[in-house]
Amino acid sequence: MTSGPDPAEEHSADVAELLALVARQIDMRMPEIVREMRDLLASRIDDLGGDPQLVEMLQASIEGNVTTICHILANAIDLESLQPTTAAVEYAARLAQRDVPLSALTRAYYLGQSMFLRIGMDEAERLGVRDRVKIDVVRDIADVVHRYIDWILQLVTGVHEQERRRWWSTRAALNASIILKVLRGDSLPLRGFASETGYTLTQTHLGVMAWSDLDADDPARQHELDLLLRRLATAVHSPAPPLITVVDRSTAWAWFGGARLESDALARVEELVMAVPGVRVTLGEPGRDVGGFRRSHEQAAIARLVALSSPRYRDRTVVSYSDPQVALVQLLTKDSTTTATWVREVLGDYAAAGEHARVMRETVAAYYATDKNAVRAAERLGVHRNTVRQRVDKFEATLGARGVDPLQVALALRIYDDLILDGGDVLPS
Incomplete structure (x- = not known):
């Protein structure tokens, strides 16, 4: 006796045919769907528009x-046999080159996923x-879409991260060479500098130095330093992307064009830096044109x-170099031993450590x-x-008998606290 067709197999075949039909219907509307998705993502994610x-x-x-995705639905293709589309790979790489964060790319895929599910x-x-x-x-549509998005996100995330490291390293090395020429005082066409770095010298500059005491060899940490500098540029009202160059694995120099060091800006800078553990930042003062570019950098170094x-x-x-004490400390620390000896001579026994002297x-x-x-003084x-x-x-x-010279004592x-450690040891020169 011959058995009839298996209902489960018939049902599976019916579902497969219907998935292929859905895929064909979506494919027929492809231009409209793509435009709608493009407009949605460009409007909802600032970094993409x-x-x-x-x-x-x-x-x-x-x-x-x-x-x-339509191809997978229509032909029941396994993800293992797929290759990512060239356009998806190139887009992830380009976003990395433009310093668009990975979070923006990830959000774009999840928004696209939601929209495709609705259409399906x-x-x-x-x-x-x-x-x-x-x-x-x-x-089945939902299963295919979820698995595909998970698969493609892993691939484009790797592309974005690899390209970001390569691009940042290459850009930083190129910037370092041409920046050093300007700092040395070598003759260099202003237009040439702008075309090479994307940063113009004919403006006001704020020199900045940033360094990390943690995980210096971690590429993610280096990228974190880069992102912090870009946030700081925004905090000091710089209207254009900063010029950044890498000095070593844990240190970067930067210049913020058109920056304004207002009190609220400095407070915001401190807030941003404190949010990144292990990072410290120094600032010069705004300076104009090539001379200001050099001097603000020197001040940040001081x-x-x-x-x-x-x-x-x-x-x-x-x-910040704008702190009146910083320049004075720098002058005195050029010969800290001699300066500390002079402080002790002026203050006598009260240059010693201990609560009584303090x-x-x-x-x-x-x-x-x-x-x-x-x-x-008593009220204070x-x-x-x-x-x-x-x-x-x-x-x-x-x-x-030496007497008191109020200016020297003051x-x-x-x-005192700038040059002598708590235990009374002189700081190294």
Whole structure:
């Protein structure tokens, strides 16, 4: 006795045919669907719109991906036998070159996935088949789309990351060569510099240095440093992308064109830097044209030296040359041993470590800062005026025959914490 056809096999065959029919219907509407997806992604994701060339590449990538999904639906193709479309690969690489974050690319794929599922379900509704069959068709469409998006995202993520590292490294090396020529004072056509780096010298510049104390060999960390510098440029109201060059695996130099160092901008800079553990930043002051390009960089370098060598600044994430103390500390740290010896000569026993000496220095500093007014100094310190008077008399008596030069004492007190460690050790020159 011959058995009849297997209902399960017949059902599977029916679903396969219906999937192929849905794929053909979508393929017939391909230009319309691609345009709709392109417009949606360009409007919903800021990083993907605004550049006609990127929008054109986005359209080609969408078309390639939608065509591939339709091909899978129509022919039941395994993902293992697929190759990513050239347009999708090229688009991921171009986004990396334009410093568009991977998150924007990922979001684009998920938005595209949602839109394709909606289109697929709409086509399934038009099939006019039993609900059970329709449900299976929709389930299979969703399964194919989800697996494809997972597969293609893994591929384009790798392409984006690899291209970002290659592009950043190549760009940084090119920038380094031409930047060093400007810093050395070599003659260089201004137009040539702009064409090579995309940054013009005929503007106001803010020199910046950034470095990381953590995971210096991690490419992701280097990229994090690059992204931070770009955010800082925005924080100081720079209207164009910054000029960035890599000095070593953990250090980068940058210039922000047209930056404005307002108080709110500096606060925002500190906030952004503190959000990236292990990173420190120094800033020069805005300077104009080629001379300003060099001088602002020099100032950032001076601030970095102070940030690395001075106890006052060693825990600060951001150090600006605009801080009046920075330039003074730099001058004194050129010969820190001699300067520290002079401080001890001026302050005598009160240049020593310990709580008693610290309280005495604090009292004398307040006394001279208030123009030798014991009452005001006492109010500032929260003690009785007689206490201030007694401490000052003791300090002046300790200096003996050498006498007291208020200017020298005030200066010595001001730089004490910048040049001498808590234990009284002189900082290295």
